[in-house]
Amino acid sequence: xxxxxxxxxxxxxxxxxxxxxxxxxxxxxxxxxCSSRRExxxxxxxxxxxVDHAFASAADAARGADLVLFCTPVGTYADLSAEIxxxxxxxxxxxxxxxxxxxxxxxxxxxxPDGVHFIPGHPIAGTEHSGPExxxxxxxxxxxxxLTPPPGAxxxxxxxxxxxxxxxxxxxxxxxxxxxxxxxxxxxxxPHLIAYTIVGTATDLEExxxxxxxxxxxxxxxxxxxxxxxxxxMWRDIFLDNREAVLEMLGRFSEDLxxxxxxxxWGEGDKxxxxxxxxxxxxxxxxxxxxx
Amino acid sequence: xxxxxxxxxxxxxxxxxxxxxxxxxxxxxxxxxCSSRRExxxxxxxxxxxVDHAFASAADAARGADLVLFCTPVGTYADLSAEIxxxxxxxxxxxxxxxxxxxxxxxxxxxxPDGVHFIPGHPIAGTEHSGPExxxxxxxxxxxxxLTPPPGAxxxxxxxxxxxxxxxxxxxxxxxxxxxxxxxxxxxxxPHLIAYTIVGTATDLEExxxxxxxxxxxxxxxxxxxxxxxxxxMWRDIFLDNREAVLEMLGRFSEDLxxxxxxxxWGEGDKxxxxxxxxxxxxxxxxxxxxx
Numbered sequence: 017x018x019x020x021x022x023x024x025x026x027x028x029x030x031x032x033x034x035x036x037x038x039x040x041x042x043x044x045x046x047x048x049x050c051s052s053r054r055e056x057x058x059x060x061x062x063x064x065x066x067v068d069h070a071f072a073s074a075a076d077a078a079r080g081a082d083l084v085l086f087c088t089p090v091g092t093y094a095d096l097s098a099e100i101x102x103x104x105x106x107x108x109x110x111x112x113x114x115x116x117x118x119x120x121x122x123x124x125x126x127x128x129p130d131g132v133h134f135i136p137g138h139p140i141a142g143t144e145h146s147g148p149e150x151x152x153x154x155x156x157x158x159x160x161x162x163l164t165p166p167p168g169a170x171x172x173x174x175x176x177x178x179x180x181x182x183x184x185x186x187x188x189x190x191x192x193x194x195x196x197x198x199x200x201x202x203x204x205x206x207p208h209l210i211a212y213t214i215v216g217t218a219t220d221l222e223e224x225x226x227x228x229x230x231x232x233x234x235x236x237x238x239x240x241x242x243x244x245x246x247x248x249x250m251w252r253d254i255f256l257d258n259r260e261a262v263l264e265m266l267g268r269f270s271e272d273l274x275x276x277x278x279x280x281x282w283g284e285g286d287k288x289x290x291x292x293x294x295x296x297x298x299x300x301x302x303x304x305x306x307x308x
Numbered sequence: 309x310x311x312x313x314x315x316x317x318x319x320x321x322x323x324x325x326x327x328x329x330x331x332x333x334x335x336x337x338x339x340x341x342c343s344s345r346r347e348x349x350x351x352x353x354x355x356x357x358x359v360d361h362a363f364a365s366a367a368d369a370a371r372g373a374d375l376v377l378f379c380t381p382v383g384t385y386a387d388l389s390a391e392i393x394x395x396x397x398x399x400x401x402x403x404x405x406x407x408x409x410x411x412x413x414x415x416x417x418x419x420x421p422d423g424v425h426f427i428p429g430h431p432i433a434g435t436e437h438s439g440p441e442x443x444x445x446x447x448x449x450x451x452x453x454x455l456t457p458p459p460g461a462x463x464x465x466x467x468x469x470x471x472x473x474x475x476x477x478x479x480x481x482x483x484x485x486x487x488x489x490x491x492x493x494x495x496x497x498x499p500h501l502i503a504y505t506i507v508g509t510a511t512d513l514e515e516x517x518x519x520x521x522x523x524x525x526x527x528x529x530x531x532x533x534x535x536x537x538x539x540x541x542m543w544r545d546i547f548l549d550n551r552e553a554v555l556e557m558l559g560r561f562s563e564d565l566x567x568x569x570x571x572x573x574w575g576e577g578d579k580x581x582x583x584x585x586x587x588x589x590x591x592x593x594x595x596x597x598x599x600x
Contacts, residue, residue, distance in 0.1 A: 091577075115527075140526050144591070160524060199520045202510055204527030210502055211528070213565045215587040217557070218494055220564075228491045230593045232452060234432050235407075235496030236503070238594060239531045245591035248584035252577045259572055265509070266569055270562070272512075273505045277558055280501075280551055285383075285544045292540035295507040299436070299537035301522045302530060 019179060020045040024081035026074045026096055028052050028061045029247070030142060031113045032087030033151030036066040038184045041153050051077035061148045079103040083180065086112035086124075091253035094123035106131030109173050113139055115200060115250075117164045117193035119257035125166070133173035138162045138196065139186060140204075144245040157185035164193040201261035206269060208251055209262065211243035311471060312337040316373035318366045318388055320344050320353045321539070322434060323405045324379030325443030328358040330476045333445050343369035353440045371395040375472065377429075378404035378416075383545035386415035398423030401465050405431055407492060407542075409456045409485035411549035417458070425465035430454045430488065431478060432496075436537040449477035456485040493553035497546055498561060501554065503535035504543070 023045035025032040036048050049069040052058050058070035071077045078084045078100040086093055093112065104110065110132055114120050120136045128134040141159040143150065161181040165174050178188045191199075218229045218237065229237065255262055279287040315337035317324040324342060331337050341361040344350050350362035363369045370376045370392040378385055385404065396402065402424055406412050412428045420426040433451040435442065453473040457466050470480045483491075510521045510529065521529065547554055571579040 140524055159526060162524075199517060199524055200527060202513065202517065203521050203524045203529040206509075207506060207528035207532055209568060210506060210565070212584055212587050213568055214499060214502060214561055215590050216583050217561045217564045219586055219590055220560070221494065225491060225494065229495050230590070230597050232432055232454075232491055232495045233594050233597075234451060235492060236499035236535055237495040239535060240499055241587070241591040241594055243528055243531060244584075244587040246584075246588075248581050248588065251584055252580040255572050255580055256575055256577055259575075262572060263569065266565075266572075268512070269506055269509045270565070270569075272509045273502070273558075273562070276501060276505055277555065277562075280547050280554060280558075283548055283551075285548055288544040288547055289540050291508050292504055292536075292538075292543055294511060295504050295533070295536040296538075296540065298507050298511055298522070299533040302525050302533055305522050305525075 022047045022081040024077040024084045025050040027088030033148040034155040037153035089250045089253040090114040097124040097127040116258040117196045161186035211240040215244040312375045314339045314373040316369040316376045317342040319380035325440040326447040329445035381542045381545040382406040389416040389419035408550040409488045453478035503532040507536040
């Protein structure tokens with residue numbers, strides 16, 4: 017018997033479709049359904065054979081589901097949760113995959129009916145590609161999944177959701193939503209903002225330079241363009257919904273950058289060398305932590 | 309008969325040792341020698357079997373060579389070129405692999421004896437690793453190599469150096485040194501500076517966050533740590549020697565970042581979305597240009 021009767025994926029893009037694939041492969045639900053506003057996306061999901069049904073309405077997907085996962089940009093969560101609230105069954109688990117967690121608690125929390133277990137989640141996994149065709153079952157393999165259960169959340173529901181992610185290949189940790197948002201601001205949100213910025217700066221160069229930026233991108237720029245090719249709506253919502261933590265980290269970054277800028281202007285090579293030596297050690301830490 | 313009699317690699321780190329390997333494999337020189345100030349490095353190079361002789365003195369390596377390549381940090385070029393000038397033979401080609409080109413012309417140019425062909429070069433290739441053991445013969449395969457021959461440079465010498473890089477697998481282009489420095493400032497130097505900065509910002513976080521930065525680095529930060537693990541001395545020299553172009557690009561970047569910062573603070577999602585959509589297109593350009 018599968019751990020869940022009906023898995024409802026609200027949104028079937030990169031993450032949703034990867035979850036559909038791994039849930040099917042690992043037998044995590046008897047029935048896998050999704051919703052998407054776009055007909056083209058629903059047709060793709062059905063053609064790929066990764067869901068049993070694809071609905072235009074989130075409520076139709078969530079009806080009768082014992083696990084509902086929001087896999088759309090976080091800016092949609094408030095409306096979607098209001099929409100599906102009337103059909104959610106007592107005992108159902110409601111979760112998400114959004115990259116911010118305080119805003120998710122703020123937007124979904126008030127709409128959760130009594131008896132429904134609301135446990136926000138965030139798999140640290142993704143690629144720069146979008147759409148149901150870009151997903152793959154191995155996306156979560158060896159990746160962290162952070163759960164931020166609210167105080168007093170049902171222990172059994174947490175355990176079931178944890179087992180779901182573990183079956184998808186993830187290592188699950190629990191965290192406070194505010195702490196999650198701070199950690200992700202520096203490990204993910206700020207890097208994306210910076211990558212978007214520098215790629216934007218390059219596109220604004222005079223034409224004679226711009227074509228060469230693409231040609232000679234292997235010098236380092238290329239890594240930034242991959243990050244800056246991530247889904248625009250998803251990332252817009254993340255920055256708006258984690259404003260405080262992102263602005264705080266951005267402030268620190270800007271100060272540090274100004275310090276280096278001054279060192280370059282005044283030819284203070286020792287300051288540059290000191291930092292460049294320090295950052296090398298961090299890479300070693302990551303390689304040792306087996307994340308590289 | 310090999311195209312060169314004696315190839316002298318001044319410095320035998322990642323780039324120098326990769327050149328030694330590919331020159332040996334492709335039969336580009338009858339004899340391959342190197343110099344390194346550090347005894348440990350010389351011993352490694354000899355133990356790896358990638359050079360025939362390893363000298364402590366650059367002049368001893370350059371003596372009798374018809375191709376001399378500087379493969380040390382650019383800050384060493386002025387002294388090294390003065391040191392080897394007396395032993396350089398007429399007809400020899402003197403080149404380098406430095407990531408800046410105007411400063412190289414400034415530092416080496418005045419020391420070049422009559423009859424020696426000075427043709428600066430820059431292969432757009434590398435990894436974050438250092439030392440003779442980190443090189444590999446395929447490093448230059450499919451990569452650009454930019455030559456910046458001075459006005460009036462000997463056409464035959466340019467053709468011979470070009471053929472050397474092509475035999476190493478590179479596609480060779482010629483460029484004006486000032487233009488090179490501008491292009492590299494945005495495609496390579498600024499990305500490195502930013503990566504160093506953000507990794508530095510992360511290391512300065514309070515301890516409770518810092519360990520988690522490493523743990524959850526897969527969210528985007530990890531790509532930056534790889535770049536920020538590059539050789540500290542080499543990169544210190546690059547920033548000091550391409551100061552003007554780097555500060556110019558840094559100024560543009562900081563303005564663009566401030567614009568996004570303001571958009572986040574004021575919740576102007578449309579501005580974020582507009583940029584994020586634009587940057588996605590650049591990535592497509594790079595993929596189409598087969599550099600990704």
